[in-house]
């Protein structure tokens with residue numbers, strides 16, 4: 290199984306999870322052209338995408354969906370309210386290609402997929418877990434203001450965690466370009482996880498068996514890969530967990546133009 294973050298930031302998000310020739314796309318937040326390009330850089334053809342999963346309806350997660358569904362009859366799965374939004378906005382061209390998350394169990398994928406609710410200011414946002422036949426578990430969640438019981442349940446036992454580290458609190462606080470209400474929204478319980486929020490939860494996950502972590506959905510304006518990395522590695526070190534001994538840490542790039550993916 291491979292995990293390729295194709296694009297990841299507050300501006301555009303999409304990932305591919307699966308084998309080289311069969312897998313799922315989580316969100317279609319970059320343009321269709323970029324999506325094809327990023328997939329091919331990762332040596333994956335668009336025909337490998339058997340299913341699309343949508344976490345929520347914010348533009349940075351569905352910007353390329355309308356074009357994608359014009360070109361493809363691949364089934365799209367979303368929560369009921371998110372699905373209604375997608376249909377009303379014409380992001381899904383055929384109603385019969387839209388499925389509810391309650392039907393996830395029927396996906397003929399190479400792994401078991403489950404959804405869990407995430408606290409975010411969208412109509413009905415979710416994260417996903419993927420469990421391979423070997424038992425290897427990936428938990429995937431971005432766009433959440435805090436860690437709730439539903440998230441804990443979804444991420445429980447995960448070997449690999451793809452988790453948001455959206456902003457550095459001091460950078461956000463000092464960002465003169467962001468009005469106060471936007472800063473409050475980002476830092477609220479239905480906004481985004483800061484590096485510190487993420488670090489604290491990752492320390493819990495790693496002490497409970499998670500061995501690989503990828504930080505994602507970094508704000509380009511209020512964070513940097515180095516800040517996120519240092520915040521997380523520092524917190525885990527404080528708690529006695531050592532990088533590359535107890536866990537590995539990667540940061541998803543804004544645009545995956547290097548064709549990188551993690552094989553698990």
Ligand SMILES: [Zn+2]
Nearest residue numbers: 299347349432
């Ligand atoms: Zn987002």
Ligand SMILES: [Zn+2]
Nearest residue numbers: 347409411432
């Ligand atoms: Zn969002």
